[in-house]
Amino acid sequence: MAIQSTITLNNGTVIPQVGLGVFQTPDGETTVNAVTAALEAGYRHIDTAMIYGNEASVGEGLRRSGVPRDDVFVTTKLWNDDIRARRGRDAFEESLDRLGLDYVNLYLIHWPADGWSQAWDDLQAIYATGRAKAIGVSNFERHHLEELLAHTDVKPAVDQIESSPQFANQQLIDFAHAQGIDVEAWSPLGGTGGNLLADPQLAEIGDKYGKSAAQVVIRWHIQRGVVVLPKSTHTERIRQNIDVFDFNLTDADMAAIDAIDTGKRNGADPDHFDF
Numbered sequence: 001m002a003i004q005s006t007i008t009l010n011n012g013t014v015i016p017q018v019g020l021g022v023f024q025t026p027d028g029e030t031t032v033n034a035v036t037a038a039l040e041a042g043y044r045h046i047d048t049a050m051i052y053g054n055e056a057s058v059g060e061g062l063r064r065s066g067v068p069r070d071d072v073f074v075t076t077k078l079w080n081d082d083i084r085a086r087r088g089r090d091a092f093e094e095s096l097d098r099l100g101l102d103y104v105n106l107y108l109i110h111w112p113a114d115g116w117s118q119a120w121d122d123l124q125a126i127y128a129t130g131r132a133k134a135i136g137v138s139n140f141e142r143h144h145l146e147e148l149l150a151h152t153d154v155k156p157a158v159d160q161i162e163s164s165p166q167f168a169n170q171q172l173i174d175f176a177h178a179q180g181i182d183v184e185a186w187s188p189l190g191g192t193g194g195n196l197l198a199d200p201q202l203a204e205i206g207d208k209y210g211k212s213a214a215q216v217v218i219r220w221h222i223q224r225g226v227v228v229l230p231k232s233t234h235t236e237r238i239r240q241n242i243d244v245f246d247f248n249l250t251d252a253d254m255a256a257i258d259a260i261d262t263g264k265r266n267g268a269d270p271d272h273f274d275f
Helices: 029-041 055-065 080-084 088-099 116-129 142-149 170-178 200-209 213-223 235-242 251-258
Strands: 006-008 014-016 045-047 073-078 106-109 135-138 158-162 182-186
Touching (some): 055 088, 073 116, 080 088, 080 116, 106 158, 116 135, 116 142, 135 142, 200 213, 200 251
Parallel strands (some): 045 073, 073 106, 135 158, 158 182
Antiparallel strands (some): 006 014
């Protein structure tokens, strides 16, 4: 069992700071096996979404693992087509059915698609039923958060955004934290848009601690107070990605990693997306 750190969200819900992301993980045994391997390695946080097409496999992996449901933090998300069609409540029911769960720990608006303010009303209604223990948003920029905060009864618990050493997105993180909103990082290892993990500086930092470049980056996120969602289908890599609680990066290490920032996204721009 890996040591795990947690963050207490603004409504008192406790979220494990490292979770398994399953974006682009194929439905079926690949996802089932990744989830069971993660839970066996000590993860207690799985992040999926309707559009990933693998919610059913996430639920199956959870059941096969034998880990009690209440011990695992499960997130899923409301997709853009359902936001635009104002299907927030129906889409949530469908996600629960696919997962085979009575509740999720966190339900997110996936992108600020047209109609997201109505979707937020739906999420607040779902939250009031207790079947989403917390609600939040994903890919919201500062202006989206400002608009939401001006017209909501329930403050979002998190904003899940792109963040990696190549695109730290630190100003948005700082703004969210100042509002009492926690931040989750997707594509935390830089995604497919670059060869971040081949960076010799990360390797050099890792050598000091007997850790890989990926473990160094995950540790950097943790020390920034961010929830980090690395994804992998390889059991050994899954285990390595949570083996990050036995060392601390120095201020100099953190500054060196901060300096990698290019300011360029690997993923879509929340203000200009076409899906």
